[in-house]
Amino acid sequence: MWQRGVWLKPAVFLASLAPAAALAYMLLGGRLGVNPIERLTDETGELALRFLILSLAASPLRYVLSRTWPLKLRRMLGLFAFFYALLHVLIWSVLDLQVDIAAMWDDLLRRPYIFAGFIAFAILSCLAATSTRGIARRMKHRWTILHRWVYIAAAAAIVHYVWLVKGDRLEPFVYLAALALLYLYRFKRLLSA
Amino acid sequence: MRDWMKLAGISPDEITDKAVFEKRRQLMRASVAAGVGGFIGGGVTSASAAPLSGDIIKTDWTTDEEHTSFDAATSYNNFYELGTAKEDPKRHARRLKTEPWSVRVEGACEKPGTYTLEDILKPHAIEERVYRLRCVEAWSMVIPWNGFALADLLKRFEPTSAAKYVAFETVVQDDLPGVRRNVLDWPYREGLRIDEAMHPLSFMAIGMYGEHMPNQNGAPIRLVVPWKYGYKSIKSVVTIRFQEETPETSWNLSQPSEYGFFSNVNPDRSHPRWSQAKERRLAGDSGGLSALFTPKIDTRFMNGYAEEVAGLYAGMDLQKFH
Ligand code: HEM
Numbered sequence: 001m002w003q004r005g006v007w008l009k010p011a012v013f014l015a016s017l018a019p020a021a022a023l024a025y026m027l028l029g030g031r032l033g034v035n036p037i038e039r040l041t042d043e044t045g046e047l048a049l050r051f052l053i054l055s056l057a058a059s060p061l062r063y064v065l066s067r068t069w070p071l072k073l074r075r076m077l078g079l080f081a082f083f084y085a086l087l088h089v090l091i092w093s094v095l096d097l098q099v100d101i102a103a104m105w106d107d108l109l110r111r112p113y114i115f116a117g118f119i120a121f122a123i124l125s126c127l128a129a130t131s132t133r134g135i136a137r138r139m140k141h142r143w144t145i146l147h148r149w150v151y152i153a154a155a156a157a158i159v160h161y162v163w164l165v166k167g168d169r170l171e172p173f174v175y176l177a178a179l180a181l182l183y184l185y186r187f188k189r190l191l192s193a
Numbered sequence: 194m195r196d197w198m199k200l201a202g203i204s205p206d207e208i209t210d211k212a213v214f215e216k217r218r219q220l221m222r223a224s225v226a227a228g229v230g231g232f233i234g235g236g237v238t239s240a241s242a243a244p245l246s247g248d249i250i251k252t253d254w255t256t257d258e259e260h261t262s263f264d265a266a267t268s269y270n271n272f273y274e275l276g277t278a279k280e281d282p283k284r285h286a287r288r289l290k291t292e293p294w295s296v297r298v299e300g301a302c303e304k305p306g307t308y309t310l311e312d313i314l315k316p317h318a319i320e321e322r323v324y325r326l327r328c329v330e331a332w333s334m335v336i337p338w339n340g341f342a343l344a345d346l347l348k349r350f351e352p353t354s355a356a357k358y359v360a361f362e363t364v365v366q367d368d369l370p371g372v373r374r375n376v377l378d379w380p381y382r383e384g385l386r387i388d389e390a391m392h393p394l395s396f397m398a399i400g401m402y403g404e405h406m407p408n409q410n411g412a413p414i415r416l417v418v419p420w421k422y423g424y425k426s427i428k429s430v431v432t433i434r435f436q437e438e439t440p441e442t443s444w445n446l447s448q449p450s451e452y453g454f455f456s457n458v459n460p461d462r463s464h465p466r467w468s469q470a471k472e473r474r475l476a477g478d479s480g481g482l483s484a485l486f487t488p489k490i491d492t493r494f495m496n497g498y499a500e501e502v503a504g505l506y507a508g509m510d511l512q513k514f515h
Contacts (some may be wrong), residue, residue: 028482034268034270038484095486103471107468110463111466111467168273168277
């Protein structure tokens with residue numbers, strides 16, 4: 001019964017929760033600096049993007065390593081991307097804007113970077129909502145098509161990042177480079193398939 | 194055209210500079226009485242506090258709003274030469290060399306030249322001004338600055354009638370982390386129209402909270418223009434130039450549509466990144482959860498200094514000239 005690799009998923013699960021725990025710990029200790037809301041927004045946004053890119057890396061990693069375990073993690077990593085994106089959006093709407101609907105609407109329509117973030121979040125929400133095996137089975141090939149939208153979500157998230165940065169664009173471009181590599185890989189496989 | 198004076202509740206005949214003038218007069222008397230103390234000595238090279246010596250004259254330029262803590266005001270900074278993250282300037286503060294320091298004065302004036310920091314400071318009595326500082330990123334602080342009126346400094350150089358504007362530049366030291374990375378097109382540049390520069394609110398600060406200016410806040414000498422977004426208040430100034438043309442300004446060069454020359458605080462002019470209607474007041478008592486649930490406050494037109502600066506912009510469309 002004790003299969004090889006049975007610890008993999010729980011271990012990755014705990015590791016993925018660790019940044020959230022660290023943030024909560026720092027928050028309670030008053031160690032998030034002078035502007036904790038901004039700090040939380042930035043940290044959760046960055047975590048969401050990292051998990052999104054990790055989940056996209058799962059499939060290429062399978063071929064590179066000739067192992068199937070990366071695929072087993074893909075859904076969990078994707079769900080963690082959604083989890084951190086949800087925290088990110090909640091911090092923005094509840095803590096930063098104090099649930100001021102008019103202000104949220106104004107941001108969405110007038111600030112292109114917010115709009116891009118919203119697109120990414122909307123897609124991630126759809127994917128999270130259809131992520132169970134049962135739904136996947138029922139949706140058949142339409143599920144595969146829907147879940148390819150993850151590439152659009154990642155692109156929108158990076159556009160969001162590039163547009164919001166003031167001055168120094170190095171960091172978002174590192175993510176952009178990572179995503180471009182993943183796209184390239186994906187394309188190559190599609191062509192050679 | 195938007196009649197912003199009406200918006201701000203000011204009628205044009207109110208904009209005599211009388212209130213302003215009265216304050217200046219009181220001040221002048223106070224500074225003569227206090228004499229000139231030994232403020233010379235330059236910026237602190239360490240990040241630790243070093244009290245200013247000599248008397249600091251209290252002024253009416255103050256506010257009863259809660260002051261931002263010294264700790265918060267010195268650990269959350271935008272000073273891109275020292276790095277782009279808010280904590281970077283403090284972390285790298287020691288790398289900014291502030292001794293010796295001199296300021297080059299050039300352009301349309303009778304007394305151009307290179308002035309040592311000592312020359313610059315010698316004739317000025319040091320005042321305290323408690324100003325609101327509003328960053329374009331929609332946060333704000335309340336900071337007691339120590340220094341003297343910019344006008345008092347500029348007049349010493351006897352600007353000529355061609356001096357329609359004043360341009361300022363920050364020091365460029367090649368080994369600073371942000372300078373090496375070319376985040377902006379260095380040197381950092383800012384500018385004011387001459388009447389803005391001569392306005393009694395415009396201030397040259399050499400310290401804050403009664404301490405020598407910490408490096409991360411722009412040692413040894415920086416500008417403070419409280420009715421404009423923070424990036425206008427240029428740090429670590431090494432060049433002052435009087436000129437006829439509108440000066441180039443760093444953020445305007447980098448994103449002209451977003452950052453105009455005037456950059457007056459204006460809650461009615463939305464910015465593509467930040468709504469300017471509200472701001473988060475950073476007091477510095479960031480302990481615990483309460484900071485998370487404190488609402489933002491409304492941003493005031495001209496950062497609350499509309500009455501004082503109204504005369505500068507009479508008849509101008511401030512949406513266009515932003
Ligand atoms: C409705 C959806 C969203 C809203 C309203 C939103 C809002 C914001 C805001 C207000 C910021 C801070 C901007 C600043 O510091 O000036 C931010 C930063 C960021 N967001 Fe979002 N966001 C959304 C969705 C997303 C999603 C889905 C992702 C990633 C998958 C994401 C990733 C990021 C990243 C990486 C940052 C930058 C963090 C940093 O500066 O280090 N956002 N977002």
